[in-house]
Amino acid sequence: MTMVHIATKAISRKAGQSAVASAAYRAGDVLDDAKYGKTHDYSKKSGVMSSDIVLPFSLKALGVSVDRETLWNTAEAAETRSDSRVAREWLINLPYELDEYDRHQLAINFAQKLCDDMDVIADVCIHRPVMKLPFDPNVPPSSKYLREGEENPDPRNFHAHILVTTRAPTVGPNKTLAFDPKLKTPFEWSNKKRKAHDLPSSMQEIKRIREMWVDTANKVLAEYHLPLMDARSYKDQGLDQQPTIKMGVEATAMERRGITTEKGNTNRAIKARNKLVAENHIKQEADNERRISALRKGLAWATEKNARLPGSIGGTKRRADFAKQLSRSSEPHITYCTEQNNRTAIRVDDTKRCVEDAKSGIAWAAKRCENLPKWINGTDERSQKAKYRVEHSKQWVTANTKRATDSESIAQDIHQGIAERAKAAPSPFDDAARRARAARLDRQQGQIDRDTRENRHKDERIFEYAERMKLHLAMRLIQRHHNSMAISWAQGETIEDAPDKFDKRQVAILSEFAKRLGIEDKDKALGFRDHLQQVGKRFDYTLVENNKSIIKLLRDPKAEREQYLALIKHFEDFRDDIDQKRATFNTSIIDKLGGSAGEVGRMTRDTMSSFSYIEELMDYINQDNYPAEAREVAKEHLADILDKTCQQFKLALRDVNSLPTTQRKTYSEALKATLETFTERYGKELSESQHKAIQSGLESYQHQVSRTNTPSRGFSP
Numbered sequence: 001m002t003m004v005h006i007a008t009k010a011i012s013r014k015a016g017q018s019a020v021a022s023a024a025y026r027a028g029d030v031l032d033d034a035k036y037g038k039t040h041d042y043s044k045k046s047g048v049m050s051s052d053i054v055l056p057f058s059l060k061a062l063g064v065s066v067d068r069e070t071l072w073n074t075a076e077a078a079e080t081r082s083d084s085r086v087a088r089e090w091l092i093n094l095p096y097e098l099d100e101y102d103r104h105q106l107a108i109n110f111a112q113k114l115c116d117d118m119d120v121i122a123d124v125c126i127h128r129p130v131m132k133l134p135f136d137p138n139v140p141p142s143s144k145y146l147r148e149g150e151e152n153p154d155p156r157n158f159h160a161h162i163l164v165t166t167r168a169p170t171v172g173p174n175k176t177l178a179f180d181p182k183l184k185t186p187f188e189w190s191n192k193k194r195k196a197h198d199l200p201s202s203m204q205e206i207k208r209i210r211e212m213w214v215d216t217a218n219k220v221l222a223e224y225h226l227p228l229m230d231a232r233s234y235k236d237q238g239l240d241q242q243p244t245i246k247m248g249v250e251a252t253a254m255e256r257r258g259i260t261t262e263k264g265n266t267n268r269a270i271k272a273r274n275k276l277v278a279e280n281h282i283k284q285e286a287d288n289e290r291r292i293s294a295l296r297k298g299l300a301w302a303t304e305k306n307a308r309l310p311g312s313i314g315g316t317k318r319r320a321d322f323a324k325q326l327s328r329s330s331e332p333h334i335t336y337c338t339e340q341n342n343r344t345a346i347r348v349d350d351t352k353r354c355v356e357d358a359k360s361g362i363a364w365a366a367k368r369c370e371n372l373p374k375w376i377n378g379t380d381e382r383s384q385k386a387k388y389r390v391e392h393s394k395q396w397v398t399a400n401t402k403r404a405t406d407s408e409s410i411a412q413d414i415h416q417g418i419a420e421r422a423k424a425a426p427s428p429f430d431d432a433a434r435r436a437r438a439a440r441l442d443r444q445q446g447q448i449d450r451d452t453r454e455n456r457h458k459d460e461r462i463f464e465y466a467e468r469m470k471l472h473l474a475m476r477l478i479q480r481h482h483n484s485m486a487i488s489w490a491q492g493e494t495i496e497d498a499p500d501k502f503d504k505r506q507v508a509i510l511s512e513f514a515k516r517l518g519i520e521d522k523d524k525a526l527g528f529r530d531h532l533q534q535v536g537k538r539f540d541y542t543l544v545e546n547n548k549s550i551i552k553l554l555r556d557p558k559a560e561r562e563q564y565l566a567l568i569k570h571f572e573d574f575r576d577d578i579d580q581k582r583a584t585f586n587t588s589i590i591d592k593l594g595g596s597a598g599e600v601g602r603m604t605r606d607t608m609s610s611f612s613y614i615e616e617l618m619d620y621i622n623q624d625n626y627p628a629e630a631r632e633v634a635k636e637h638l639a640d641i642l643d644k645t646c647q648q649f650k651l652a653l654r655d656v657n658s659l660p661t662t663q664r665k666t667y668s669e670a671l672k673a674t675l676e677t678f679t680e681r682y683g684k685e686l687s688e689s690q691h692k693a694i695q696s697g698l699e700s701y702q703h704q705v706s707r708t709n710t711p712s713r714g715f716s717p
Contacts, residue, residue: 004229005093006213008206011163014083019072019163022087026125026161027051027068034073046658047130050104054122056115059169066177071121075165078179085166085188090114092213094126096156097226099689100696107160110216114164114209118185121177123163129153133598144658149258207231241274282483282491289484296529300471304464467536473554474535478521480510499558506557513550517543564629571620571630575637578616582609593670594663600655603648604667607674610645611681614638642682646690649675650697657704 011017024031024040028048031040053068066074072087079086092110094103104126111122130153135146146152165179166188172178186194191201200208214231221228233243244267251261479485486502487493495503502510514521517538523531544551553560586605590596597604617638621631649671656668675694683691 003093004210004214004231005091005159006210007091008209009089009091010085010166011087011089012083012085013079013081017086019075019086020069022089023068023072023123023163026127026163027123028125029068031069031072033076035076047127049100049126049128051123051125052108052111054108054111054115054124056119056121056169057112058116058119059121059171062171062175064171064175064177066121068123071123071165071177074177075167075179078167078181080181088164088166088188090162090164090209092160092162094158094160095217095221095226096158098220098224101692102220102224103158106217106220107162110213111160111162113212113216114162117209117212118164118187119168120164120166120185121169125161125163127159127161129155129157131155131599147257151255151258241277242270244270278491282488286484289482297468300529304467308460470536470539471532473539473551474532476554477510477514477519478532478535480507480514481521495561499561500556502553502557503561505564506553506560509553510550513547567627567629568633569630570627571633571637574620574634578613582606582613585609585612592666594666597659597663597667600652600659601663601667603652604656604671604674607645607648607652607678608670610641610674610678614641614682617641642686643690645678646686646693649678650693650700653697654700654704656701 011019011022018033018036018040020031020033020035021038021040023029025042025045026048028042028045029051030043032038033040051068053066053071055064055066076086092107094107098106107124107126111124114120115122132146132150132152133144135148135150137148139145141147166185167179167181168183168185170178170180170183186197186199187202187205189197189199194201199205211231214229218228245263247255247261247263247267251263254261255264476485480502483491484501486507487495487498487504489504493501519535519538520531522528523534526534549560586602586609589605589608590601593601593604595601617634620626621634621638623631652667652671653675656671657664659667675698679686679694686694
């Protein structure tokens with residue numbers, strides 16, 4: 001959040017102050033003071049960026065104009081008391097995030113509102129922090145150098161001094177400016193007089209003007225998507241933060257010189273306490289976010305279960321109907337098995353009869369063989385025939401015996417197999433048989449149901465996992481800017497502290513992906529859950545297959561970052577090498593330029609070495625054999641270097657005239673020659689804002705040169 005600072009104080013004769021002297025000091029101008037017969041010359045004051053006179057619209061409409069010297073001499077002449085308040089100052093802190101033009105416009109717009117609201121004339125002077133050169137023991141004490149142990153002011157301290165009149169302006173003859181000695185502005189009235197006229201107290205009026213300043217500044221900050229101001233106190237904002245105490249000029253100067261003060265110690269203790277409270281608050285928010293996320297997941301899971309319940313009931317009914325159909329279809333099969341058992345019993349009986357016949361034949365053959373020896377003792381012919389018949393009978397008996405044995409073995413096997421199959425079929429009207437068949441069918445159906453449930457549960461788990469993963473990816477995408485997802489750089493969090501969060505580069509990639517798909521972070525027409533479901537449906541198979549790198553980034557930012565850093569390591573090594581070459585070159589030309597010349601000299605040397613640096617970057621970008629990611633980083637670095645160089649031209653040109661005489665000429669000539677070559681080479685590649693920065697630096701340089709030759713009188717139409 002941008003800091004809010006607005007303060008007011010009176011310029012009073014009682015305190016020995018003069019409106020003309022105050023205006024000359026704040027504008028860095030030369031003004032003649034008619035009342036005291038003095039000339040206030042502050043033309044050498046540094047840090048004054050602009051000074052403007054702002055009139056209320058009522059005077060502008062009449063075509064009235066006035067210069068600074070006439071304005072404040074007229075204001076002084078309108079006051080007759082020795083303790084009069086001759087002017088009032090409003091001091092506002094301007095947002096450093098804005099550029100010089102936007103800060104100037106913001107200060108002028110607020111001053112215009114003050115003029116129209118309070119019916120006064122304003123003198124607006126914008127100051128920048130004046131940075132001194134580093135301490136040098138060999139240089140005599142000077143306002144341009146820091147003292148030993150002293151620190152520079154905050155470089156972000158851009159502020160505006162708005163000096164306003166305490167009386168309402170009137171128009172005299174020939175459209176000349178005048179002030180009514182009896183007409184003080186209501187803001188300068190006492191609280192008693194304000195109450196008598198039904199006006200709020202001075203403190204309430206200051207709060208109102210403070211809110212007016214915050215509203216004016218926030219409109220500009222919102223245009224650039226910058227953090228907004230909040231005029232409320234920490235207590236009104238609900239923050240457990242303790243405000244620091246005002247240091248004052250003396251304590252601040254002592255702290256800058258390295259001398260600790262009681263006020264400084266108090267503020268350091270307050271800041272340490274506030275930091276600890278803020279860290280605890282961040283941790284508590286993270287814990288709350290995790291609990292909310294877990295509750296949302298549980299609610300989503302229960303909702304999905306309830307939504308699937310009607311489908312599960314329908315599936316159970318379908319399985320019951322299938323079991324009934326299976327039972328009906330098994331009845332013809334049972335009838336067929338019964339008929340087969342009856343046929344098997346008949347075949348077994350036939351086999352038994354064959355075996356009995358074989359046994360009878362064997363017994364008859366054995367009996368015939370017993371009478372053969374009697375026939376052998378007869379005549380030779382008969383004996384030969386008998387022998388033949390005996391041998392033939394033996395062979396027949398042996399073969400028949402073998403056949404009988406084989407038949408008996410086969411019969412036993414057949415009988416055993418058929419007996420198993422030929423058991424009497426259970427009667428379909430027997431209760432025990434029916435129960436047995438029903439039990440067998442139940443076992444079969446139970447196995448089928450178990451397999452079906454297992455497969456269905458497996459499919460449901462896979463589907464649920466896929467749906468949860470879709471919602472998880474969608475939530476990480478639409479909440480990529482949230483502190484629980486992205487690294488909080490503003491709060492001091494680093495990649496090492498939160499490796500599983502998105503860094504700035506990854507957030508930018510995801511934002512581009514969401515923009516390409518038309519996915520908004522929020523949908524006012526839908527609640528968070530409905531919007532999350534809607535985005536989750538976008539993560540179908542096609543999107544995941546076509547954007548594998550994005551899915552990997554959403555699931556594991558740390559792994560994606562490590563892979564990216566490994567790819568750009570090549571460019572980082574190259575950059576370190578050319579940075580070292582540039583630093584060596586910058587050091588080598590210090591003596592040629594007449595010395596280091598502090599910050600102005602450093603920026604000038606950087607602009608002089610920018611040509612070779614930019615050329616080497618361009619050569620790197622054009623190397624097709626280098627990693628694509630490394631070349632993309634090189635392109636971004638090149639754009640940053642061009643922008644940084646333009647800003648260095650602007651700042652160096654603005655402050656080069658503040659250098660000592662021995663160095664001013666060499667550095668000025670070097671800057672102008674370098675700028676001419678730079679714009680000739682890269683002018684077509686520069687953006688409008690970069691051209692504007694260079695032009696601003698040139699205008700500041702010309703203004704400083706003209707002020708050195710002929711001091712301005714600060715006239716503003």
